[in-house]
Structure formats: structure tokens, C-alpha cells
Amino acid sequence: MxxxxxxxxxxxxxxxxxxxxxxxxxxxxxxxxxxxxxxxxxxxxxxxxxxxxxxxxxxxxxxxxxxxxxxxxxxxxxxxxxxxxxxxxxxxxxxxxxxxxxxxxxxxxxxxxxxxxxxxxxxxxxxxxxxxxxxxxxxxxxxWQDYQTALKDHQNQEATKVLLETFYAKVELDPLFSLGLESVLAEAVLYRIMFDDARVREDMKKRLRKIELDEKWFSVDTITLHTERALSHLPDALAQTIREDLGKHFYKELLRTLKFAKKYRELALDDASPEKLERYEQKHGMQGVLLGWQDTIEF
Structure with a gap:
């Protein structure tokens, strides 16, 4: 050798x-x-x-x-x-x-x-x-760098699994959805905000116009508080790892999503046509992104 x-x-x-x-x-x-x-x-x-x-x-x-x-x-x-x-x-x-x-x-x-x-x-x-x-x-x-990359991916997959088990009604995701750790957490936080800490289900579009959207939700501080509440249900080490991994725009993007949901709800309550609602989804890049926002579920 x-x-x-x-x-x-x-x-x-x-x-x-x-x-x-x-x-x-x-x-x-x-x-x-x-x-x-x-x-x-x-x-x-x-x-x-x-x-x-x-x-x-x-x-x-x-x-x-x-x-x-x-x-x-x-x-x-x-x-x-x-x-x-x-x-x-x-x-x-x-x-x-x-x-x-x-x-x-x-x-x-x-x-x-x-x-x-x-x-x-x-x-x-x-x-x-x-x-x-x-x-x-x-x-x-x-x-060693290749191993570190694989390790990071493995840790994200393991953390995602824990998030699914903790916050989702259905642990196995549709393989068509390739959401990362941050997106899975965002789903959980958004759903818990709107539906009283409920587990994520594929029914957001169906339930949206049946609830009132509290104006207090629409702030980065409130979203941060709800995120921390969600993370408190996880093991401390995992919660800290996720905090460190969150992108700098995480909370702002969740706020943007809430604002989208608010406007979408207003359009739906005003009996907007399916075509108009679909155009609004596409304009904001939301169609097919959220697990609870399935195209196949109608109001």
C-alpha cells in the first residue's frame, strides 16, 4: 500500500x-x-x-x-x-x-x-x-468536507422527522413536497397561530374563511413568540440547533404569508372566482407551497 x-x-x-x-x-x-x-x-x-x-x-x-x-x-x-x-x-x-x-x-x-x-x-x-x-x-x-455536508443533511432529516412527529397530524409527507427543516417548522408555526396550536393538516384553504384573523398576529414579535412556543415542545438541544439554522428572513416570510392568507380570505369571502383566486396565489408564489394549502381542497 x-x-x-x-x-x-x-x-x-x-x-x-x-x-x-x-x-x-x-x-x-x-x-x-x-x-x-x-x-x-x-x-x-x-x-x-x-x-x-x-x-x-x-x-x-x-x-x-x-x-x-x-x-x-x-x-x-x-x-x-x-x-x-x-x-x-x-x-x-x-x-x-x-x-x-x-x-x-x-x-x-x-x-x-x-x-x-x-x-x-x-x-x-x-x-x-x-x-x-x-x-x-x-x-x-x-x-472530511463531504462527510460534514452529509452529516448536516442527516441532522436536518432527523430534526425534520421530530418536527413532523410533534406538530403534524400526518407524519409521512407526500413525496411531491420536498420541504426542508425551516419550511416544516414554518408550516407548524403558521398553522398553530391560526388554529389554536392544532397539528398541521391539509385543510388550510378549507378552514381559512371560517376563522377570524387576529390583527395581533401580524407582527414579527408575535410570530417570534409563537415560534418559541413551538420550539419549547422539542428537546432543548434540537430546539437550539433549529434556532441557529433559521434564515434571517424566517419571521418576515411568515408575516408575508399571513398577509397573503388575510387577503386571500377577503377575496374568497367576496365570492371571487376560482380563476381570480388562482391568479392571486400564483402572483404571490403560494400555490402548492403550503402543506395545508392543497389545490385539491376547495372552500
């Missing part, structure tokens, strides 16, 4: 740590040989399981996988601190621990990724592993 780098500041973290260990005389040639031997053995096992260990190009592919996965685990276990990383790799099961950690991390973030259920690598998304996997002498390794 070749683990040499052309640039000590580039390439997979695993390879960079070995180069650092050599340069700082923290790793002897014997140490490096032992670490490489363990990585080679893992590559053989990986190739035997997912590829073909008797074909050299597939064995090399498995070796690149091991380098990438170990790099991910090594960063996670040591905080990308070179001295601690070298020390961990020197332990008898250091390389294995790093690989197991990295593999577990990739399995977790692959949970919601499209195509993971049919992946060659069990529960790990194939495209994600291909990004993590890399030759040791590559000029730039972005595996």
Missing part, C-alpha cells in the same frame, strides 16, 4: 499523519510498516467482501476506501490533532478503531440518502464512499 504524499498539506488525513510522524521522528520506519500492514490487511478484507481481492485494480480500490474511511475516523477520534493521531495509530488496534469509527459515521449519515438501500457497501451510500475514498497521493482530499 502506497501512502506517500507529494504535498504534506494535502491528501487524505491518514497519509498526512504518517508523513507528519516521520518528519517529526515520532514514527520509525518499523512503525510505519506495521501501520501499513494493518491497513493492507483491512483492504484485503474489504476487497473480499465488496470487490474481488484477486484483481489488483479492485484491491487498490479497496485500499483507497480504507485510507478514506480511516481518515474520517481518525479525525473524529483525535480532533485532527497530529500528535494525538500519531499516538492512536501506534496502538495495536488504532487503525482498526479508526476504520470502525469512520465506517459507523458514514453508515449513520447515509440513512436518508437516496440510493443507500441499494448500495454495494451495505448501509453506506455508494456515492458518498466514492467521495471519501481516494488515492493517498491525491493533490486534494475533501473527504
Amino acid at each position: 502506497q501512502l506517500a504524499l507529494r504535498d504534506n498539506n494535502q491528501g487524505p488525513y491518514f497519509s498526512r499523519v504518517l508523513e507528519y510522524g516521520r518528519a517529526e521522528e515520532r514514527l520509525t520506519d518499523e512503525h510505519v510498516t506495521q501501520i501499513k500492514s494493518k491497513a493492507i490487511l483491512m483492504s484485503l478484507k474489504l476487497a473480499d467482501k465488496f470487490y474481488n481481492k484477486h484483481k489488483m485494480h479492485l484491491l487498490e480500490h479497496a485500499a483507497h476506501d480504507v485510507i478514506g474511511v480511516v481518515s474520517i475516523g481518525l479525525i473524529a477520534l483525535t480532533g485532527e490533532e497530529p500528535v494525538a493521531s500519531v499516538a492512536l495509530l501506534q496502538t495495536p488496534d488504532g487503525v482498526l478503531k479508526c476504520f470502525q469509527k469512520g465506517w459507523s459515521m458514514l453508515t449513520t449519515v447515509s440513512k436518508h440518502m437516496h440510493g443507500s438501500d441499494n448500495s454495494l457497501y451495505g448501509g453506506i451510500n455508494q456515492l458518498l464512499l466514492e467521495k471519501i475514498s481516494t488515492p493517498p497521493d491525491t493533490e486534494e482530499w475533501l473527504g
Whole structure:
């Protein structure tokens, strides 16, 4: 297994740590040989399981996988601190621990990724592993950044699931709707404002003209208060994560939506034609956006 780098500041973290260990005389040639031997053995096992260990190009592919996965685990276990990383790799099961950690991390973030259920690598998304996997002498390794992106998406999916379970009457969304975490929260807050903290249902258009819209609702401060009330029903850590992730226009956009609902209600009560109501929806970009604003539900 070749683990040499052309640039000590580039390439997979695993390879960079070995180069650092050599340069700082923290790793002897014997140490490096032992670490490489363990990585080679893992590559053989990986190739035997997912590829073909008797074909050299597939064995090399498995070796690149091991380098990438170990790099991910090594960063996670040591905080990308070179001295601690070298020390961990020197332990008898250091390389294995790093690989197991990295593999577990990739399995977790692959949970919601499209195509993971049919992946060659069990529960790990194939495209994600291909990004993590890399030759040791590559000029730039972005595996950790790719993992962080996947982790962020996974966390958003998990948070969205909790929001649905907490605030929605129907947890499973129509696959035609691809709403993000912020949008799912906005739906819940808007619905709770108008319908006395009720769970979100697909009946907003049907119920709208049967209620009175309180003028006190139409302020950023009131919307912020209702948002905080909703977040108070969530675990503290999740609520704080969502607060930090909200866009700077979140509350203003909810206010805009409430104003749209008010005008739409006035038009509906004035017996506006379906065509006029539809034009008003389209003008404000609201048609088909809100879960409770289904085109198929009429007044």
C-alpha cells in the first residue's frame, strides 16, 4: 500500500499523519510498516467482501476506501490533532478503531440518502464512499468536507422527522413536497397561530374563511413568540440547533404569508372566482407551497 504524499498539506488525513510522524521522528520506519500492514490487511478484507481481492485494480480500490474511511475516523477520534493521531495509530488496534469509527459515521449519515438501500457497501451510500475514498497521493482530499455536508443533511432529516412527529397530524409527507427543516417548522408555526396550536393538516384553504384573523398576529414579535412556543415542545438541544439554522428572513416570510392568507380570505369571502383566486396565489408564489394549502381542497 502506497501512502506517500507529494504535498504534506494535502491528501487524505491518514497519509498526512504518517508523513507528519516521520518528519517529526515520532514514527520509525518499523512503525510505519506495521501501520501499513494493518491497513493492507483491512483492504484485503474489504476487497473480499465488496470487490474481488484477486484483481489488483479492485484491491487498490479497496485500499483507497480504507485510507478514506480511516481518515474520517481518525479525525473524529483525535480532533485532527497530529500528535494525538500519531499516538492512536501506534496502538495495536488504532487503525482498526479508526476504520470502525469512520465506517459507523458514514453508515449513520447515509440513512436518508437516496440510493443507500441499494448500495454495494451495505448501509453506506455508494456515492458518498466514492467521495471519501481516494488515492493517498491525491493533490486534494475533501473527504472530511463531504462527510460534514452529509452529516448536516442527516441532522436536518432527523430534526425534520421530530418536527413532523410533534406538530403534524400526518407524519409521512407526500413525496411531491420536498420541504426542508425551516419550511416544516414554518408550516407548524403558521398553522398553530391560526388554529389554536392544532397539528398541521391539509385543510388550510378549507378552514381559512371560517376563522377570524387576529390583527395581533401580524407582527414579527408575535410570530417570534409563537415560534418559541413551538420550539419549547422539542428537546432543548434540537430546539437550539433549529434556532441557529433559521434564515434571517424566517419571521418576515411568515408575516408575508399571513398577509397573503388575510387577503386571500377577503377575496374568497367576496365570492371571487376560482380563476381570480388562482391568479392571486400564483402572483404571490403560494400555490402548492403550503402543506395545508392543497389545490385539491376547495372552500
